Amino acid sequence: MKKTLISALALGLLLAAAGCKKSFLDLQPQATTSADSFFKNQDQVQQAVDGAYAPVRTLGNVDYWVFGELRSDNTTFQYNDSNRGQESQREFVDEFLVSANSESVQEMWQVSYNGISRCNDVLGKIDAVTMPADKKNQFLGEVKFLRALYYFTLVRQFGGVPLRLESVASPTAAKSQGRAPAADVYASIIADLTDAAAKLPTKAAYAAADAGRATKGAANTLLASVYLTQKDYAKAVALLRDVRTGGYSLLPSYRSVFDPANKNNAESIFEIQYLGTQPNISSSFTFIFAPYTSGNIITGDATAPNLGIGSGWNIPTQDMIDAYEAGDLRKTASLALGFTDATGKFVAVPYITKYNFGLAAPGRTDTNFPMLRYADALLMYAEALNEQGFAAGGEAAAALNEVRKRAGLPAKVTTSQTDFRVAVLQERRVELAFENQRWYDLVRTGRAVDVMNAHGTRQKALQTFLPASAYQVTANKLLLPIPQREVMLDNLAQNPL
Incomplete structure (x- = not known):
């Protein structure tokens, strides 16, 4: 009988748990299996x-x-x-x-x-x-x-x-x-994804027990994202046209996309699989993203009335809150402006609600995390088409407005390539909010330094505890420093700081 992917992952956690009866001085480890023998x-x-x-x-x-x-x-x-x-x-x-x-x-x-x-x-x-x-x-x-x-x-x-x-x-x-040059790393990524797309089954070809595995559509979508990052728009468009005919579709309700009851749905291209009934493979975003002062009001976990250092993260900024247009259904599906405490007082600390769907067990949730979904593919397609040449009311606008329609918004009308660039980046921000896409979008579109310095100015006015050295963003800071441990042990060159 086939096991589901998530069950197989749970089994994998047990592979190294076997006991060892020989002396601990034996050089051959007995609690693990070598690749040669496995x-x-x-x-x-x-x-x-x-x-x-x-x-x-x-x-x-x-x-x-x-x-x-x-x-x-x-x-x-x-x-x-x-x-x-x-x-x-x-x-x-x-x-x-x-x-x-x-x-x-x-x-x-x-x-x-x-x-x-x-x-x-x-x-x-x-x-x-x-x-x-x-x-x-x-x-x-x-x-x-x-x-x-x-x-x-x-x-x-x-x-x-x-x-x-x-x-x-x-x-x-x-x-x-x-350190290999970035161009060589990208060449390896492209080679891997090209071969993966040629070898992988489509999503529909997998048995239900294998839901969540990588698919041809996932490989093509990720490869299109790589090409978009490299500004190779023609190749991105060709791949995304294939994805558009791959059986994916937007769900009627935005919030239902993230509901654990709809895991690996028609809009899902690739999502991280979690299983709430198992402590080692469950998710906990409800706890992490809840204000640490909210007790169990947001989490609903009666066994854990208090939150601590593990909570209060990924708090929506005022910039993010203000990014939504009036009437955008995605706003209330994605965030809340605060919570009402036990005394009936409203506490204005915003938090992410996109992944709040109750508990699977005390301290554990069952929510998967989206990495690639069809709305993302549509917006990448719109962006890549526009970069090849602006066409008022053309195919790019149709893809953009397909996403906006689901959000309850009117069609977006743009009059130039520049206007469309702004519109599609804005749409990506609110459609893919809290899905770990924003930083990469800012960097690849060349907006990160200006946007983050302006954002930092606003944050310092709101968060007076921030040090003066915060948000001094330069081009060098768009890359993270190489971990010092790796610099020392592997003799790696450090990034300019």
């Missing part, structure tokens, strides 16, 4: 492929929103003057004061390369395993998609990074060849 049949390969998804879930819990959303003008943090333990971590990311010694930076680097290593292990061993060709192609496509996803995050955050494309079999082979 890859013997199709089931073992599938377990390894499932394990390559697990770091995506880890990154989705914190790192993706810290560096894709909190770092932008969409969100900030609720200042907690009673506990300053996180100040040097997430707060400094928000304030553009993050250093090479940041644990947050180190964690994203390390978890991403853990995922890459798992992909490389599969790619290095799968050819020797006998299995049907279509299943082997599926597994190859999945890990190439995942490896590209990990590298796409790394190259956009750090620039050139070590390009590891083979399994590391010994400590002596762990040292890299140094």
